[in-house]
Amino acid sequence: MVSLDASPPVLDVRDLRVSYRGRGRVVEAVRGVSLRVDPGEVVALVGESGSGKSTTAHAVLGLLPPGGTVDGGRVHIAGQDVTGWPDRRLRAVRGLRAGLVPQDPTVSLNPVRRVGHQVAEALRAHGLADRRTAAARSVELLDEVGLPDPATRARQYPHELSGGMRQRVLIAIALACRPDLVIADEPTSGLDVTVQKHVLDQFDRLTGERGAAVLFVTHDLGVAADRARRIVVMRHGVIVEDGPAAQVLGTPRHDYTRRLIAAAPSLTSARLRPRAAHATPSPPLVVARDLVKEFRLPAGRRLRAVDGVSFEIARGTTFALVGESGSGKSTTARLVARLTTPGAGTLEFDGQDLGRLRGPAVRRLRARLQLVYQNPYGSLDPRLAVEDVVAEPLTAFGAGSRAERRARVAELLDLVALPAGTARRRPPELSGGQRQRVAIARAVALRPDLLILDEPVSALDVSVQAQILQLLAGLQSDLGLTYLFISHDLAVVRQVSDIVGVMRHGRLVETGTADQVFTAPRHEYTAELLDAIPGRTHR
Amino acid sequence: MTELITPVAPAPPGGPAEPVPAAERRDRGLVRRLLRPGLVVAIAVVSVALLWAFVPGWFTGHDPITGVPAQNLRPPGADHWFGTDHLGRDLFARVVHGSALSLQAALIAVLIGLLAGSTIGLLSGFAGGAVDDVLMRVVDVLLAIPGLLLSLAVVTVLGFGTVNVAVAVGVASVATFARVMRGEVLRVRQATYIEAAFASGVRWTGVLRRHVLPNSAGPVVVLAALEFGQAILAVSALSFLGFGAAPPAPEWGSLISEGRNHLATSWWLTTLPGLVVIAVVLATSRISRALGGDGSTTW
Incomplete structure (x- = not known):
């Protein structure tokens, strides 16, 4: 910074402090962050939710949400001190000198404007093109970010594009004016792994060609490891570690970094539980044969969500179904849970044909087969106290007296390592991880045989995710549970499963033991999925 | 990402380390919202009206039925705050x-609308299919007829009297309650926790009672507060038309109606009771907004 011969950093943040005000409270989100990004450098800013990483990124561009204020510190972009600039002056910097790739591609594009227009807007806002040249240039840009048939895409609306395509459009907008710095805020967190890999590869190539520096904000250490030369770890609004990627990941100095690395499933491959012993030759708990489920679409078309899926789940083991969105894995889980009925094929649970069960018999089955949902924010009734949520299945089946149920609830909360005081609180007062523990306590309340886990950890931060996975592994050995584990995250699946089934377009393309699928995949799609797991280049 | 979350101390062993919003913060916000001047006035107006109903003796020493003929048609003054009518009352x-x-009457009307309407809406939204279709077409028919006309038709069938007027007004508001309730139930029905309850083995009656009803009742309660004001107006209107209380008994609508005969000379006979009705209706509407959690109202 002091030396004059070296080119100045494109981003130099010194002692930045940001707080949020609301309802008479002040929350310090960023507490003295200093950070620099040199020209052409790729820096990853890593942290969990609430760490202040996104706030830092937004404060740099003057894009804080209402209530957020910069309390101190200086921000230099491309050698220019932009601290405290009014919005009007900052607008000339945004896009031109520093582009932003926002977090959520589903809401970051204007739904009533064609995407070509939105790319052209970025060019015209900075006077880099007029009406006619902007249109042609925007098609070029869309082509550069790898959109197939860019001229057609430019005339389409955001809802006509997939999530990956929309993210490419956002990248095109951010790169339109060839900025020196691109701030990417969790650019791919909502995308499937294979799509994520393609989008990020393209992004790396483009920024590399243009020599743009990148500040990559992410919660995923694996992604950071793959993409960044330097990694900055944030926690509770301060930077805890800053260094070259290899050093941060290989010899982390801070305890928190060490814990993050240990929790990141993509960076560790240790199993959480010894492999289930297959010594007891008992009949499998679940047998699915040629399951088919079709959904009727408008205009008389039909969508085959599940197409001839067959598998068996042995008692006490974990069967994982892996696939990307739309692969039919969740529908399969709902079929097994008897929340919907198959169009064809048979499904046996402990020798009973699930398809033939009706009315009261289905309800009796519920006692032996429970579900844990992906989103703990949606699966718990916000108005009920935790003890009532956990007691719900007990009450529904009239298990024990009121006092016995209360005792059982206390026991269950203890089992999932929640403090006893949680019993009287309501779900909105709990964190995501705590809520998922409540959901698990409810699911095991009736001592079921089978637990269907539908993406149980994908809505959680990595360190919380690791704790929940550990809890699930512990419960499985203690209670002898059988798991059907649905996930899009191969790294998580590797940690918990015995048998893995890979689904694509409603078909089960490969089934095998976890070791076999992960080390010697037979199907090319499995290989592609494995290749897309972030963090592999590091390991 | 959620930056609005306070940093907290490291995790207790086994427990996840994530912040927990404090309940006290919500309470403080509630207190502040209750102290909005408009709301304070509204609550005061409704409270006074209720006190009038229960302990009228606290507010006036005059007899409402027998007047002093010598003092008829006096304008408002220190003796008679609202003046006197043609019989000196x-x-x-x-x-x-x-x-x-x-x-x-307004209370009876709202209770009828609330109970009948939300039952229809609850069943319709929860059952769906043919039940929904049939119930909603009935509701459509009710909505197609102007409320007051429907009330008039009902009260003509039932006969005169305050309770009958109340029933008539209540019947006219059933459709609105049913619509709002159904909409809420349809929204709640989609929630994962409803499916989770079914998956836990809870029977449909239990799901309805424990999950659907409590989570969809909010807007209906707000509507009830709003409808209370509307019911006062509708009851007054029907009384004004002569379907309500029999003559010597005082009732807001009939007071305004009686005052009409002396409108040219004694403006207070219609105006002051009219202002009271307006004040109470506006007050219930303001309270209803507060119940609806409208934080944007600054007064």
């Missing part, structure tokens, strides 16, 4: 004593 006393009948 104190108008303020009549308004105070009349609130019992008016509010009672």
Whole structure:
């Protein structure tokens, strides 16, 4: 910074402090962050939710949400001190000198404007093109970010594009004016792994060609490891570690970094539980044969969500179904849970044909087969106290007296390592991880045989995710549970499963033991999925 | 990402380390919202009207039924706050004593609308399919007829009297309640926790009672507060038309109606009871907004 011969950093943040005000409270989100990004450098800013990483990124561009204020510190972009600039002056910097790739591609594009227009807007806002040249240039840009048939895409609306395509459009907008710095805020967190890999590869190539520096904000250490030369770890609004990627990941100095690395499933491959012993030759708990489920679409078309899926789940083991969105894995889980009925094929649970069960018999089955949902924010009734949520299945089946149920609830909360005081609180007062523990306590309340886990950890931060996975592994050995584990995250699946089934377009393309699928995949799609797991280049 | 979350101390062993919003913060916000001047006035107005209904003696010493003929048609003054009518009866006393009948009628009307309407809406939204279709077409028919006309038709069938007027007004509001309730139930029905309850083995009656009803009742309660004001108006309108309380008994609508005969000379006979009705209706509407959690109202 002091030396004059070296080119100045494109981003130099010194002692930045940001707080949020609301309802008479002040929350310090960023507490003295200093950070620099040199020209052409790729820096990853890593942290969990609430760490202040996104706030830092937004404060740099003057894009804080209402209530957020910069309390101190200086921000230099491309050698220019932009601290405290009014919005009007900052607008000339945004896009031109520093582009932003926002977090959520589903809401970051204007739904009533064609995407070509939105790319052209970025060019015209900075006077880099007029009406006619902007249109042609925007098609070029869309082509550069790898959109197939860019001229057609430019005339389409955001809802006509997939999530990956929309993210490419956002990248095109951010790169339109060839900025020196691109701030990417969790650019791919909502995308499937294979799509994520393609989008990020393209992004790396483009920024590399243009020599743009990148500040990559992410919660995923694996992604950071793959993409960044330097990694900055944030926690509770301060930077805890800053260094070259290899050093941060290989010899982390801070305890928190060490814990993050240990929790990141993509960076560790240790199993959480010894492999289930297959010594007891008992009949499998679940047998699915040629399951088919079709959904009727408008205009008389039909969508085959599940197409001839067959598998068996042995008692006490974990069967994982892996696939990307739309692969039919969740529908399969709902079929097994008897929340919907198959169009064809048979499904046996402990020798009973699930398809033939009706009315009261289905309800009796519920006692032996429970579900844990992906989103703990949606699966718990916000108005009920935790003890009532956990007691719900007990009450529904009239298990024990009121006092016995209360005792059982206390026991269950203890089992999932929640403090006893949680019993009287309501779900909105709990964190995501705590809520998922409540959901698990409810699911095991009736001592079921089978637990269907539908993406149980994908809505959680990595360190919380690791704790929940550990809890699930512990419960499985203690209670002898059988798991059907649905996930899009191969790294998580590797940690918990015995048998893995890979689904694509409603078909089960490969089934095998976890070791076999992960080390010697037979199907090319499995290989592609494995290749897309972030963090592999590091390991 | 959620930056609005406070940093907290490291995790207790086994427990996840994530912040927990404090319940006290919500309470403080509630207190502040309750102290908005408009809301304070609104609550005061409704409280006074209710006190009039229950303990009229606290507010006036005059007799609402028998007047002093010598003092007829006096303008408002220190003796008679609202003036007197053509029989020399104190108008303020009549308004105070009349609130019992008016509010009672409005209450009955709202209860009928609330109970019948939300039951229809609940069943319709929860059952779906043919049940939904049939119930909603009935509701459509009710909505197609103007409310007051429907009330008039019902009260003509039932006969005169305050309770009958109340029933008539209540029947006219069933459709609105049913619509709002159904909409809420349809929204709640989609929630994962409803499916989770079914998956836990809870019977449909249990799901309805424990999950659907409590989570969809909010807007209906807000509507009830709003409809209370509307019911006061509708009951007054029907009384004004002569379907309500029999003559000597005071009632807000009939007071305004009687005052018409002397409108040219004695403006207070229609205006002051009318202003009371307006004040109470506006107050219930403001309270209803507060119940609806409208934080944007600054007064």
